Amino acid sequence: MLTVQILINGLLLGGLYACIAAGFSLVWGVLNIINILHGSFIVLGSYIAYFAYIYLGIHPFLMAPFAGLALFGLGYLLQRGIINYVVTAPVLVTLTLTFGLDLLLNNGMLQAFTADYRKVNLTHPLGNWFVGDIVVPLDRLAAMLLSLLFVLVLWWVLRTFRIGRAIVAVRMDREAAALMGVKVAQIYAVTFGIGAVMAGTAGSLLSVIFPISPLASIAYLGKAFVVCVLGGLGSIPGVIIGGFALGIIESFGALYFGSEHALTVSFVLLIVLLVVRPTGIMGRKGYE
């Protein structure tokens, strides 16, 4: 019974992890940039949802697309105004730049919101669903289903829409895409914006589950890394599988090593995987 319960907890977490990592993986795959800002984007999304709930009474689940939209603007502008100028530079430069931007954003949030942990306390929580001895928290279930929905919407956009096909084309071959008339700089900015959208929606959904603080951004970033490496870089199915894998591994890791070591367990796993199988479980090229 305990095993089933932990498995369910892991699956509930996994759906959220897929949403956390989807934007990160997209940006990494298309722009070839490790976006250190991603964790802070997620936290910012959480804060947007938090304040919308406190002052306007809008449910965080409802707020998710709007938080995503707000972050799209931020991401688009950051990419267009700053990151785009060094997008072809070596890893060290782009990584250090997003790190610097993250320090700015994160410290700014610390100043604005303080480091206090806050939480959205829903006035009408959905409660729990009991199946025998097993407890399924319905708020978590809803958040997980919604985040999977958002990931699938991203997949659908990438597969069917003109802009999505352009993103995939740039991911596959930048020069060839440019020759086919794709405006690469524009696509880069839109992709970075979409990455921020996914972070914002994930943050909104997470705000009902996890405490909100700028200090949480590192943990989110770490999870995004691990999911990408687990599932393989640059594929939506990979992100979903990686997310579920991490959720389950973390839940069982928490059982055997204690929940305070959950992140360490996944980091150790990350290093091992990087060395043994850097292409991930689903390793495949191309953003499909």
Add this chain to the structure above:
Amino acid sequence: MKRAFAPLLMLLGLTALVVLPLAGDNYIIRLATNMLMYSVLGLSWNFIGGYTGYPSFATSAFFGLGAYAGAISQGHGVPMVLAWGIGAVVATSFAGLLGFVLLRLRGHYFAIASLVVAEVLREVVNSATDFTGGGMGLNLPILRIDVDRLAELFYYSMLSLALITLATTVIVSRHRLGFGLRCIQQNEDAANILGVDTTLYKNFAFMLSAVFVGAAGAFYASWVNYIDPTDVFDILLSVQPIVMVLLGGPGTVFGPIIGAVAYLALEEIMLSNLLSFHSGLLGLIIVILIFFLPNGLFGLSWKRLKRWMGISSAEEAA
């Protein structure tokens, strides 16, 4: 002219550093010791990041390991200077093992893996409470000598360490090792085909980037008398050396030192006014640095400055 000018300048700088404690008060000595420590970190990172071109974020791992190795051995009665040596040895051996595993990765994957190593180490140290004091930190025995003498002692020790690191950099940059590392930075596969033992060379560079950092970590532990995991495994310790080297010019002998001085000056001037925005300030420095000084302090890109301001055509950058 330049050829005669440089050694003169170096001699002048060295003399100034040696006589500094006679003139300065404790604040100046402390600042100078800090500057020298930053120089050691920058010079060390330069071996792997500057010459070899591997984006290592493992500096804080080496620093923390050195600090804890030094602190624990000092706590067990090992003399201070020997404890610094132990710090260096532990960090270097760890780098050797780590390099064997991680240096097979390239680019983003190497950067992430090296970043994560420090996080894991911090957690391990945090949970090994019996051995390391865990999150409570570790107190070191206090030396029973006069405060001013103590400051001078640490200053001259750090100066010696910095000079050793600098000398190693000079030797490496003129040796075939430095040549091989630069080849790896340019094109690793080609270097391999031309007969550079890339695995060995990379590992050597990685260990070089650890040895002095480990010693500096152990030194730092004795200097401040108290360490805890969040302090010595701080991720900023990995980022600051990179910023310094990028400021001064990567893959050069004196670049990291110039960068360390410039960075510390910036930090000291701005920090006193913006204490609670410390890391944000570092972020701002990074953004300005990468954006306007892509080739370090001596390569200010006026073109990019103008382009960004919208003075000349904007659309060419993709």
